Amino acid sequence: MKKLKIASIPGDGIGREVVPAAEDVLHTVAEIHGGLSFEFTNFPYSCEYYLEHGEMIPEDGLERLKDFHAIFLGAVGNIKLVPDHISLWGLLIKLRREFEQVINIRPAKVLKGVQSTLLNPNDFDLMVVRENSEGEYSSVGGRMFKGEDEIAIQNSIFSRKGTERAMRYAFELAEKRKKHVTSATKSNGIYYSMPFWDEVFKEVSKDYPNIDADSQHIDALAAFFVTQPERFDVIVASNLFGDVLTDIGAGIMGSVGIAPAANINVNGKYPSMFESVHGSAPDIIGKGIANPIGQIWTAKMMLDYFDEEELGTLLLDIVESVTGDRILTPDLGGKSSTKEVTNEIISRLKKRT
The missing domain is CATH 3.40.718.10 (Isopropylmalate Dehydrogenase)
Structure with missing residues (x-):
């Protein structure tokens, strides 16, 4: 059994909605495989965490994360609570730098049914x-200097x-x-x-x-x-x-809501990190309409990273079958909820077994 231990950081805003959805999809993928399993450990690092503790991640946070096989990140940032330069440099960029995630990869392609x-x-x-x-x-x-003589380098x-x-x-x-x-x-x-x-x-x-x-x-x-x-x-x-x-x-x-990304550590010393790139989307928090595809496509990239490319391809094919049938969230012109899109992907995965 290939057991993958994943540090899950839903983060802010809709990250808390789409990360659990993608985790459910990954558990379904593991069931299809038979010899694969995912164990997710949740970490609350976020802007709300910062307001309570005065830091985006605790002093020993990196030590807690370093032995996981990968990090699954939702969204970082809530400008109403914490300035962006604090939230991003305090968590996202800190993880990238300290864990030597020296390569970032992001695909862009036409998805069936997405305009x-x-x-x-x-x-x-x-x-x-x-x-x-x-x-x-x-x-x-x-x-240095102030007023009209101030300079920035x-x-x-x-x-x-x-x-x-x-x-x-x-x-x-x-x-x-x-x-x-x-x-x-x-x-x-x-x-x-x-x-x-x-x-x-x-x-x-x-x-x-x-x-x-x-x-x-x-x-x-x-x-x-x-x-x-x-x-x-x-x-x-x-x-x-x-x-x-x-x-x-x-x-x-067609929408930033479907865009995935991977931050790759190439020397094997630390975990790589997989993140959707749509941000925390404060305008739709709690409405149940966040697009889960960006996080699910990110999960596909994580499967590829773990040499499960056949499963990754299957997952993206299933996603495209769903979008091709116009089962879409409102950002893509559809009327489906986060849960409805996720459940449809899971249902079609199960039918492939």
Whole structure:
């Protein structure tokens, strides 16, 4: 029996609604497998936890989490309770940094029955590999002076190790897909870091002669995401560029509510973390209409990570059969509740046994 111990952090807002739904789906998947089981341990880390304890996660929180096989995260943030820079840096980014989750991956594809925001989406199916530990989000810099003389300095840090690691991950992923990697750059405007990025990309690409490789400046690339997303397979990008591109990817799919993500630890020392990207959605908390697909697709990515790709594919196929029959939550133009969509996915999974 393959027993996977998962730290579950529903977090804030609708995270508390969609994480239990996705856990129910994963238990059903495990039943189908027969030799797989999930054991979820719930942790209350959230903005409400911060208001009660003065911290997003306790001092020994990382120690409590480090021996789990993975972390399953719902949503972090409630601007009405805690400023975003405190909630995100105190929990989400802390987990990414301390657990060396150096790669972030986010897919974007046309789902059956889901109306893309594009007039002609042409069945795009792409994956963004984002360097997740340094780059433009390096916390190096400072502020000085006051008034009209005040200045702020933010330094971007690009190491050869981190840059090459993200690129190799992208090439190896492309070998399982359509064998095409696009590098997001801006070497015509950013003088030092982006030419360095381009040089490393060119060097790495030589080790993968069977993969088509090209580079696109980020402004043009962002436009192509909207006009010709079907031309892309795997895109590798820096921390900031990857962040922007993946939100565009969620937008052109039709709703951020269906977008999944994975934060990958590649050295095996700490757990990887799987999260939906829709945020806490305070406007629909408690209404029972939160879209569970983002968290369920995130569960699919977790199955893939644990070498259960056949089950992951089955799960996404079932999700698409449900969306294809227009069983959708209101954010996708439907009338179904969180529970109704989840129950339909579970029902169809059970019929596959």
